[in-house]
Amino acid sequence: MQSAICTLVFSVLLAVPMYAQTTGTTLLVDIDHRPATSLNGEWHTIVDQYSTGLYNLHQQLRKDGFFMNAPFDPNGNPQDYNFANAPTLRVPGDWNTQRPELLYYEGPIWYEKDFQHTAAPNTRTFLHVGAANYRTVVWVNTKKICEHEGGFTPFDCDITAALHDGNNFVVLSVDSTRIADGVPTLQTDWWNYGGLTRDVSLVTVPTQFIDDYDLHLSKNDHSIIEGYVHVEGASPGTPVTVTIPELQAKVESTIDANSRAAVSIPAKSVSLWSPDNPKLYTVEISSGPDRIEDNIGFRTIETRGTQILLNGRPVFLRGISIHAEAPYRTGRAYSEKDVETLLGWAKELGCNYVRLAHYPHDERMTRAADRLGLMVWAEIPDYWALRFDNPAVLAKSKQQLAEMIRRDRDKASIILWSVANETPNTEARTKYLTAMVDLAHQLDPTRLVTAALLVRTEKTAAGSNKIVDDPLGKALDVIGVNEYIGWYEQHAEGADTTTWDIRYDKPLIMSEWGGDAKAGNHAPSGDIHPALWTEEYQAEIYRHQIAMLNKIPQLRGTSPWLLMDFRSARRVNPGLQDNFNRKGLVSDQGVKKQAFFVLQKAYKDKTLGKAE
Structure with missing residues (x-):
């Protein structure tokens, strides 16, 4: 008998094509503390843009697809694939940054790995996949085992019945195609890294x-x-x-x-x-x-009124937002070195908190946050304009939330579950996300639930007034708010004449704020009005923002956007963006910008924010 949470996660068959369902999977907690046989390393791969390995020319499911891993026979029937001679990709790792020709590729890629296995009596063996973006189907020794949808949460497939002593093989089809009824949906402000982006292993457990x-x-x-x-x-x-x-x-x-x-x-x-x-x-x-x-x-x-209480005492969250972008090499972050670098920069900033946006990060991040003493905002990709009126999409969001909570419930560092980022204020959205908040409280009543909301702006005689009255706030324990005064609206000095009207008697976290700068792009010396995209202008945004934020009485934390530059297909300005969001305080090559030191001083001197 599976637990109620496990049933909640995996009992619903999603109303999407066959290879996009989540079926036949479970989720084993604390997988990183169990003995396991790593399947990391080189996997044979085949790029299959037309899904030839799954469907015939009439779009019917093939019985002789690539999952059969048939040996190539020059004297036999012709076949369109041969894993033995296929190029390899490293696992874990996204395919986009491993081969130049795959940088922009979105679609299916087949992975194949041979392995040895010897069965032990009274045991079950699971194939553990730390994350695969976005839709995955698993076969072992030609037998279809399971399917999973969602690019950032783990899953485990019971492969016991398909194994035999000696040589075995596993084949996975991983499809990164963005779909309108996916979570996230078609539009994101991060790179759609495809592939087996986290650890893959075999885990053997007792029958009970x-x-x-x-x-x-x-x-x-x-x-x-x-x-x-x-x-x-x-x-x-x-x-x-x-x-x-x-x-x-x-x-x-x-x-x-x-x-x-x-x-x-x-x-x-x-x-x-x-x-x-x-x-x-x-x-x-x-x-x-x-x-x-x-x-x-x-x-x-x-919480108590507008306070956040850690161990019964008021705390101010001095934080930074982080994408799971690998420093220096770019691509999806997954290694201990990636974690050490990213969280090392956060500690150097003087942070006691990090927002891990906009999806669950590798478990190494939350384990390290436990050890380093960094409080964590953990989030699922209910991002921008989901199909909030579609029950099948809600089921996918619930699945990902349950998988995230189940994996990370044992991490003391996580204090906030976030159910959304920058979603439109509609009745359908509010109903959808209120259901998500209720589920988060049901699955884990020990933590606080938040979301990053948008705000309304009204012009005033002196400047502008920001109004926080999103109806979703009624369901949240902590209100998160994103704003970009100085970048997407007004100039940096606009923060000086901006007031805030918070309609909820709850703690407020300014979950995003900031602006872009390309590292090394400087304004002329002594320029009192530095141009956009310069380090000097980004630093000015931070100075004015800090002064404004300190005037908000119920502010209990900030996580400016963001620690390090990251790839984004939306950011195409040549010479400045080049497919990178440049709002990082550190470049993707580890160069600290001027704003890094502005925020560092405010955090270390504790001149930004107060606990009560």
């Missing part, structure tokens, strides 16, 4: 195995760690043990009719996780032959 758990500090009693452990395949009465050796805490519980064991652990001496004290405890969870060891921090996060 721990597939989900949640352990957190009780909001009402900080001396108790509470939660549950779900054991797939377990019958009622099956014992579960949770141990935290450093706290000398050990409890035993039993599985109920839903394969879930409730857990309550006395923990009077627990050291609370915070940016100043990113304490993680080794937690051991076992049931029967299965055992998991995780590193978990314990803290509380809540």
Whole structure:
């Protein structure tokens, strides 16, 4: 019996073409702490723009498609593919930045990998895919196993029945085609990196195995760690043990009719996780032959009026927004080195918080944030103009939200789940996203829920007034707002004459603000009105914004846009953008712009923002 959350994620068959459904998958939590056989490395690949490997010329599904991985026989029947002689791509990694001819490619690519396997008794083996953008179908030894839609969340496919001892092969079709009823939809302001962009591995577990758990500090009693452990395949009465050796805490519980064991652990001496004290405890969870060891921090996060309270104390979120763009090499970020560089810059800025936009980032990011003491805003790609009146699209959003929460629920660093960014204020949108907020609260009542909203502007005699009254704000715990005074409207000095009218008695995070500058592009020395696109003008935006932001009484955090330049197909101005959004405080090649140091000083001197 699967857990309620697992059923929620995977029971709905999406109303899209066959190869775009999410079927036959599950999601194992804490996969990075389980023994696994890595399938990372070189995979044979075939670019298949017309989906020839899946459909015949009459658009009928083929029985002899590329997934058969038939050996090439020059004396046999002719065939249009040969994986053995096909070029390779590195996994993990997007295909766009590995071959120049694939930089702009959007469509299907086939991946094939041979591997050895020896079956162990009383076990199940899963193929784990950390992320594949956007629609994926998996075959093992010619048998179709599962399908998944969504480019930034993990999935696991039970391949036990398809395996045999000795030589095996896996074939995946990964299709990055943007679709109107996808999440995200057709328009985004980031590069549509395709491929197997995160780790791929084989994970073998006992027949009865721990597939989900949640352990957190009780909001009402900080001396108790509470939660549950779900054991797939377990019958009622099956014992579960949770141990935290450093706290000398050990409890035993039993599985109920839903394969879930409730857990309550006395923990009077627990050291609370915070940016100043990113304490993680080794937690051991076992049931029967299965055992998991995780590193978990314990803290509380809540609101009181317009305050955000971390462990009961007011906190101001000094942050920065980050895209999952790899420094220096560009492409989708996935490695420990990528994480070390990006979060290292955030710490150098003086941040205690990061907004991981606009989709779930690699799990290495949230693990590192736990260790570094960086609070996290985590987001799904409900971005811009989704088809908010389409129930099938809502189902996809719910699936991605549930997958993100299930994967990252054990990360103390995550304090905010975000359900959207810059969506239009319509009745259909508000109904759709309110359902998303409700689901986030249902799946994880221990964290706050937010969204990055747009604002209304009214002209005043002195300048302008920004009004925050989006009806979605009624459902949110924390209001996020994006604004670009000095770039998409007015000049930098426009911030000096802008007032703010916040219609909600809730904490406010200025979730985006800033402007573009190409690193090394400078205004003439002494120019008091620096031109757009220069480092000097970007720095001016930051100076005026900081002064304006400090006048907003209920401001409780900022995450300006953004840490590092990133690829975007919308940004085509030659010589300045060249397919990059240049709002980064650091260039894609690691050059820090002047605005980096303006924000760094404000954060380190704590002259931007206050907790109460």
